[in-house]
Amino acid sequence: MGSTGEMADQVEVMKGINRKPGVSYPVLTPNLKGFQAAVKAGAGEVAIFGAASELFSKKNINCSVEESLQRFEEVTKAAKEAGVPVRGYVSCVLGCPYEGNVAPEKVAQVAKRLYSMGCYEISLGDTIGVGTPGGMIEMLEAVVQEVPVGALAVHCHDTYGQALANILIALQMGISVVDSSVAGLGGCPYAQGASGNVATEDVVYMLHGLGIHTGVDLPKLMDAGAFICRSLNRKTSSKVAQATCKL
Amino acid sequence: MGNVPTTVKHCLSYQQLLHDHPWLPRWLLDQKSASSQEYPEFVKIVEVGPRDGLQNEKEIVPTGVKIQLIDKLSQTGLTAIEATSFVSSKWVPQMADHSEVLRGIHRDRHVRYPVLTPNMRGFQDAVAAGATEVAVFGSASETFSRKNINCSIEESMQRFEEVLSAAKQKQIPVRGYVSCALGCPYEGSVEPSKVTEVARRLYELGCYEVSLGDTIGLGTPGSMRTMLTSVLQEVPSSALAVHCHDTYGQALANILTALQMGVCVVDSSVAGLGGCPYALGASGNVPTEDVLYMLQGMGIETGVDLSKVIEAGDFICQALGRTTHSKVAQARANQVSR
Numbered sequence: 187m188g189s190t191g192e193m194a195d196q197v198e199v200m201k202g203i204n205r206k207p208g209v210s211y212p213v214l215t216p217n218l219k220g221f222q223a224a225v226k227a228g229a230g231e232v233a234i235f236g237a238a239s240e241l242f243s244k245k246n247i248n249c250s251v252e253e254s255l256q257r258f259e260e261v262t263k264a265a266k267e268a269g270v271p272v273r274g275y276v277s278c279v280l281g282c283p284y285e286g287n288v289a290p291e292k293v294a295q296v297a298k299r300l301y302s303m304g305c306y307e308i309s310l311g312d313t314i315g316v317g318t319p320g321g322m323i324e325m326l327e328a329v330v331q332e333v334p335v336g337a338l339a340v341h342c343h344d345t346y347g348q349a350l351a352n353i354l355i356a357l358q359m360g361i362s363v364v365d366s367s368v369a370g371l372g373g374c375p376y377a378q379g380a381s382g383n384v385a386t387e388d389v390v391y392m393l394h395g396l397g398i399h400t401g402v403d404l405p406k407l408m409d410a411g412a413f414i415c416r417s418l419n420r421k422t423s424s425k426v427a428q429a430t431c432k433l
Numbered sequence: 434m435g436n437v438p439t440t441v442k443h444c445l446s447y448q449q450l451l452h453d454h455p456w457l458p459r460w461l462l463d464q465k466s467a468s469s470q471e472y473p474e475f476v477k478i479v480e481v482g483p484r485d486g487l488q489n490e491k492e493i494v495p496t497g498v499k500i501q502l503i504d505k506l507s508q509t510g511l512t513a514i515e516a517t518s519f520v521s522s523k524w525v526p527q528m529a530d531h532s533e534v535l536r537g538i539h540r541d542r543h544v545r546y547p548v549l550t551p552n553m554r555g556f557q558d559a560v561a562a563g564a565t566e567v568a569v570f571g572s573a574s575e576t577f578s579r580k581n582i583n584c585s586i587e588e589s590m591q592r593f594e595e596v597l598s599a600a601k602q603k604q605i606p607v608r609g610y611v612s613c614a615l616g617c618p619y620e621g622s623v624e625p626s627k628v629t630e631v632a633r634r635l636y637e638l639g640c641y642e643v644s645l646g647d648t649i650g651l652g653t654p655g656s657m658r659t660m661l662t663s664v665l666q667e668v669p670s671s672a673l674a675v676h677c678h679d680t681y682g683q684a685l686a687n688i689l690t691a692l693q694m695g696v697c698v699v700d701s702s703v704a705g706l707g708g709c710p711y712a713l714g715a716s717g718n719v720p721t722e723d724v725l726y727m728l729q730g731m732g733i734e735t736g737v738d739l740s741k742v743i744e745a746g747d748f749i750c751q752a753l754g755r756t757t758h759s760k761v762a763q764a765r766a767n768q769v770s771r
Binding site for chain 1: 454650656681682685686709720723727730763
């Protein structure tokens with residue numbers, strides 16, 4: 187719930203969707219004001235976005251990591267009172283577009299703060315997709331010392347093609363929640379033309395191939411991907427979608 | 434169990450644990466957590482772009498461009514570059530200039546330049562053109578074998594036996610390939626035991642290395658693990674390589690799995706040259722740049738200079754008038770300068 191151009195219709199969207207029972211529809215709320223507006227619009231779950239890099243925090247949300255955590259504490263407090271679950275995100279967990287390398291300990295610290303203030307789950311984001319399995323292992327080893335693995339998720343970007351390999355490693359380390367984006371929607375704002383989010387279709391394909399149950403219907407997912415790509419007049423970033431429609 | 438924290442729930446009830454994490458029994462069987470996982474210290478990259486890559490590109494590339502590409506790749510630190518294929522130009526017109534290419538390239542003394550030789554005729558032509566290493570291509574699927582090389586698996590093995598026998602006499606090493614190792618465009622799924630049989634035959638006939646190919650990229654870490662578990666019973670990991678296609682985006686995850694199982698040779702193609710002939714417009718070979726990026730990030734030595742490979746990739750993409758399939762190359766090219 188912010189004021190960026192693409193998200194200006196937040197209330198309309200929240201009120202307009204057909205909420206399916208058993209599905210949660212979390213919304214981003216960077217501060218208390220956003221949280222209050224979200225609850226008013228009917229949000230049943232919210233999310234807050236921290237960073238493991240000071241420079242990224244300053245450039246992205248105009249305050250230090252500590253200041254952002256204080257804002258978030260207001261949100262989690264209000265959310266607790268309202269009985270609204272909160273998901274926490276940590277960005278730049280495997281590298282920062284400004285600072286370069288990010289220390290695993292810093293990631294662990296921020297994750298721990300978010301967890302202790304009441305986030306039920308912390309999603310660790312490789313914001314610019316620079317991470318590889320080596321860095322993923324190191325980072326996760328540091329984080330699981332502070333946050334139980336059952337409360338962790340990974341949010342891998344595919345900018346360098348490493349996302350599925352990184353997700354596989356995370357699964358092997360006990361992570362069982364993965365963020366992904368249908369059709370790989372969302373480029374990388376730090377590298378024009380480069381890809382961003384990992385495609386949900388490709389993740390689901392891998393998980394099903396591993397015999398892991400997701401509950402997701404891949405053909406229906408691909409329909410949704412085809413729909414949004416048509417509407418946006420762009421090609422899918424999902425390789426599974428590309429391969430399947432052309433066979 | 435109400436408001437009991439999940440971790441406590443799992444301690445109290447194994448059923449609950451399995452319900453919440455259905456993958457756990459298989460994971461436990463592996464008995465290795467990712468952090469205690471061992472990886473090879475060194476991985477050899479076999480660059481197949483000039484052959485497998487260009488063979489599957491729509492454009493027929495001029496001989497001079499092929500030679501330039503191979504020469505550029507020879508400067509990157511790669512030690513194996515598949516140069517061309519001595520198959521009949523009737524079947525594969527893209528490789529009709531095989532002798533010219535082999536004679537025209539500047540051979541770096543640290544690099545081997547294997548060429549495909551499907552039969553004795555091809556082998557003899559290759560030797561006449563100066564080949565010092567050859568490769569033979571088997572299949573784990575009967576239908577694929579018949580459709581692709583016009584004979585049964587058994588017949589192809591007999592042809593390879595001739596090639597291997599002749600190669601042995603001339604002390605020319607032979608690399609074996611098994612295609613459709615994780616699925617066939619005609620037969621669908623392929624039994625790991627079939628892959629094992631073909632791999633074993635090639636190894637016993639004298640191939641120093643057998644490259645297992647996921648020809649249409651269907652494989653996932655699950656099927657890779659199952660297939661390799663079977664093959665490793667008959668062929669040592671030191672004699673195996675994986676040739677993963679990225680048609681379904683699974684290549685790097687599959688390669689990672691293979692590394693975890695002790696394989697330390699990976700085939701890849703600069704700029705991801707070579708689409709998939711069975712799914713028009715879909716991608717094929719995994720880009721060498723993306724593989725290198727992953728290995729470097731894991732601290733695994735390859736001896737290959739990523740920037741130089743990116744340059745070679747830029748060169749061939751310009752020559753072909755197409756964009757690279759490599760995400761690493763795309764990201765580097767598009768990085769907003771800060």
